[in-house]
Amino acid sequence: MSEVHIRRVPAEFAAEAHIRAEDYEKLYHQSVEDPDAFWAQQAKDFLQWQKPFTKVCEEDLKRGHAAWFADGALNVTVNCIDRHLPARAQQTAIIWEGDDPADSKTITYGELHEQVCRLANLLRARGVKKGDRVCIYMPMIPEAAYAMLACARIGAVHSVVFGGFSPDSLKDRILDSDCRVVITADEGVRGGKKVPLKANVDQALSSCPDVHTAIVVKRTGANVDWHSKRDIWYAESVAEQNAECEPEVMNAEDPLFILYTSGSTGKPKGVLHTTAGYLLMASMTFKYTFDYKEGDVFWCTADVGWITGHSYIVYGPLSAGAISLMFEGVPTYPDASRCWEVVDKHQVNIFYTAPTAIRALMGAGDEYVTKTDRSSLKLLGTVGEPINPEAWEWYYQVVGDERCPIVDTWWQTETGAHLITPLPGAIDMKPGSATKPFFGVQPALLDEKGREIDGEGEGALVMKASWPSMIRSVFGDHQRMIDTYFSSFPGYYFTGDGARRDADGYYWITGRIDDVLNVSGHRLGTAEIESAIVLHDDTAEAAVVGYPHDIKGQGIYAYVTLKSGHEPSDALRQELIDLCVKEIGPIAKPDIIQWAPGLPKTRSGKIMRRILRKIACNELENLGDTSTLADPSVVDELIEHRANC
Numbered sequence: 089m090s091e092v093h094i095r096r097v098p099a100e101f102a103a104e105a106h107i108r109a110e111d112y113e114k115l116y117h118q119s120v121e122d123p124d125a126f127w128a129q130q131a132k133d134f135l136q137w138q139k140p141f142t143k144v145c146e147e148d149l150k151r152g153h154a155a156w157f158a159d160g161a162l163n164v165t166v167n168c169i170d171r172h173l174p175a176r177a178q179q180t181a182i183i184w185e186g187d188d189p190a191d192s193k194t195i196t197y198g199e200l201h202e203q204v205c206r207l208a209n210l211l212r213a214r215g216v217k218k219g220d221r222v223c224i225y226m227p228m229i230p231e232a233a234y235a236m237l238a239c240a241r242i243g244a245v246h247s248v249v250f251g252g253f254s255p256d257s258l259k260d261r262i263l264d265s266d267c268r269v270v271i272t273a274d275e276g277v278r279g280g281k282k283v284p285l286k287a288n289v290d291q292a293l294s295s296c297p298d299v300h301t302a303i304v305v306k307r308t309g310a311n312v313d314w315h316s317k318r319d320i321w322y323a324e325s326v327a328e329q330n331a332e333c334e335p336e337v338m339n340a341e342d343p344l345f346i347l348y349t350s351g352s353t354g355k356p357k358g359v360l361h362t363t364a365g366y367l368l369m370a371s372m373t374f375k376y377t378f379d380y381k382e383g384d385v386f387w388c389t390a391d392v393g394w395i396t397g398h399s400y401i402v403y404g405p406l407s408a409g410a411i412s413l414m415f416e417g418v419p420t421y422p423d424a425s426r427c428w429e430v431v432d433k434h435q436v437n438i439f440y441t442a443p444t445a446i447r448a449l450m451g452a453g454d455e456y457v458t459k460t461d462r463s464s465l466k467l468l469g470t471v472g473e474p475i476n477p478e479a480w481e482w483y484y485q486v487v488g489d490e491r492c493p494i495v496d497t498w499w500q501t502e503t504g505a506h507l508i509t510p511l512p513g514a515i516d517m518k519p520g521s522a523t524k525p526f527f528g529v530q531p532a533l534l535d536e537k538g539r540e541i542d543g544e545g546e547g548a549l550v551m552k553a554s555w556p557s558m559i560r561s562v563f564g565d566h567q568r569m570i571d572t573y574f575s576s577f578p579g580y581y582f583t584g585d586g587a588r589r590d591a592d593g594y595y596w597i598t599g600r601i602d603d604v605l606n607v608s609g610h611r612l613g614t615a616e617i618e619s620a621i622v623l624h625d626d627t628a629e630a631a632v633v634g635y636p637h638d639i640k641g642q643g644i645y646a647y648v649t650l651k652s653g654h655e656p657s658d659a660l661r662q663e664l665i666d667l668c669v670k671e672i673g674p675i676a677k678p679d680i681i682q683w684a685p686g687l688p689k690t691r692s693g694k695i696m697r698r699i700l701r702k703i704a705c706n707e708l709e710n711l712g713d714t715s716t717l718a719d720p721s722v723v724d725e726l727i728e729h730r731a732n733c
């Protein structure tokens with residue numbers, strides 16, 4: 089391994105930080121020695137309760153069970169809005185920066201309160217009750233946050249579906265969680281292009297007869313089809329509603345939201361998060377990982393359709409009374425200076441993005457960065473995939489002028505909040521390492537036999553104890569949650585990632601060890617893409633693997649076998665790509681399709697993905713044992729016709 093360049097916590101930063109090295113050691117120790125006392129204190133400090141809790145944690149990881157603060161009651165929006173009003177009604181809650189650099193506005197906590205209450209009342213008026221599911225399919229506009237919070241206000245469970253997903257994906261998600269109401273917009277705007285959200289909803293809803301209401305924000309004013317029994321305009325309808333709305337009193341363990349994510353098998357799962365534990369960790373990690381101080385402007389570039397947007401655009405920042413910047417566009421539009429121009433325009437102090445964006449901007453050239461000022465920046469963050477040290481150094485030196493610590497935050501949809509991350513005033517950075525566990529988090533590495541590895545080593549990354557924002561269920565299929573996360577290694581939560589621990593106890597995430605791809609920081613199951621490809625009449629079989637991609641981290645490499653009598657062609661290749669886009673969305677577009685007369689299979693018929701991965705990665709010298717293959721000659725054939733990448 090090349091030598092690791094340790095970046096020390098800058099002394100000036102540490103001096104002002106919420107958590108310094110000695111605090112981290114002490115608090116971490118407390119948090120794992122006496123978790124109940126630690127978390128009880130945090131839950132009192134960070135959250136406002138309508139009914140205090142007397143229980144802290146009940147857990148039995150063997151059954152995948154955890155409940156936190158179970159007899160307490162609170163409302164998330166009281167915590168994210170109402171309790172800030174006495175001091176911050178006039179303070180900005182959300183800065184919105186449109187796709188067009190000329191478009192921006194601010195929303196104060198007072199305005200946020202009014203908007204959320206009006207929409208919550210509208211939902212109630214349309215029959216939505218506590219526990220009902222509401223689908224949100226929106227562009228990155230403030231109404232997306234209002235919609236999430238309006239659900240939380242009345243105890244409805246939101247299911248945000250990323251606006252880049254296709255009508256088919258949207259339909260599957262609406263049906264799976266039985267949403268009866270959809271909140272959307274006429275169109276979205278990203279990078280100067282329009283996204284036909286309402287048309288996608290119309291298409292999806294043609295197969296969702298139980299959806300009785302679609303609330304439509306007018307974003308572009310485009311002409312859209314109208315179903316007068318079902319569709320209502322957002323602005324007109326909320327204007328008729330009362331500006332006050334009594335918050336529903338929620339039990340700590342009542343569901344807050346469902347968010348679909350890809351796994352190694354089958355359709356995406358609806359990860360279910362509950363109220364108090366989720367909010368506590370979103371709030372706490374927001375404050376400590378980003379060392380957020382009163383008045384700082386915080387910008388997370390994620391979409392609200394992903395967990396990062398949930399926890400670090402909406403719930404974390406707003407629960408802390410922070411100023412959260414929401415960006416509608418993309419980092420390269422109008423050009424690769426956009427992020428830094430937005431930083432200067434709104435005097436952003438903390439900037440949080442994905443390695444794929446950093447690599448893309450790095451590729452565009454330093455001058456896009458250096459021509460901007462960026463002196464407002466104090467801290468930088470990354471999330472979504474491992475960051476290669478070269479991109480880390482560029483981010484540190486060119487974007488942050490060697491002044492801003494970088495927090496490389498490891499976590500998942502299922503974890504709700506950061507689990508392994510530097511705390512910037514406390515933990516020295518090593519480029520490429522997510523460093524150390526957050527308070528209360530107890531990672532372990534297991535070998536193939538499921539034994540814990542002590543000290544330095546590499547293995548499957550698991551958690552030995554629950555944490556407040558742990559996944560509680562897979563919506564509609566609790567057993568699937570137990571099977572996916574709690575069965576491979578009984579008594580542990582299994583992350584699906586591999587990791588290495590170095591001599592200093594730092595964690596280095598090595599990537600997924602299951603059949604999940606990470607393409608530009610987006611999770612995709614290989615099985616989902618394969619199912620889309622084999623929907624085509626000409627295809628017999630498909631096997632999808634990842635391969636290293638300079639910008640995306642991983643690219644999608646699909647091996648496709650055609651039915652006999654069908655010939656490969658460029659037109660067919662395009663049809664298969666289009667099918668993936670239609671079934672899943674543009675993020676699932678295969679980068680490479682290799683026609684495969686046969687796939688390497690064991691005698692029992694299992695596809696040997698290990699071999700396909702090596703061929704895709706061009707690691708041909710070390711294919712491992714191929715003697716168990718039913719027909720070893722297919723490997724030579726695949727190598728001979730390997731696609732160039």
Ligand code: 6R9
Pocket residue numbers: 349394395396470471472473474475496497498499500501502522583584585597599600606609610611
């Ligand atoms: C938050 C989020 C989760 C998967 C996770 C891992 C990868 C996320 C990472 C990272 C290395 C980091 N991942 N953060 N890998 N370093 N800092 O991305 O959630 O979309 O559910 O993806 O992303 O493989 O298992 P999600």
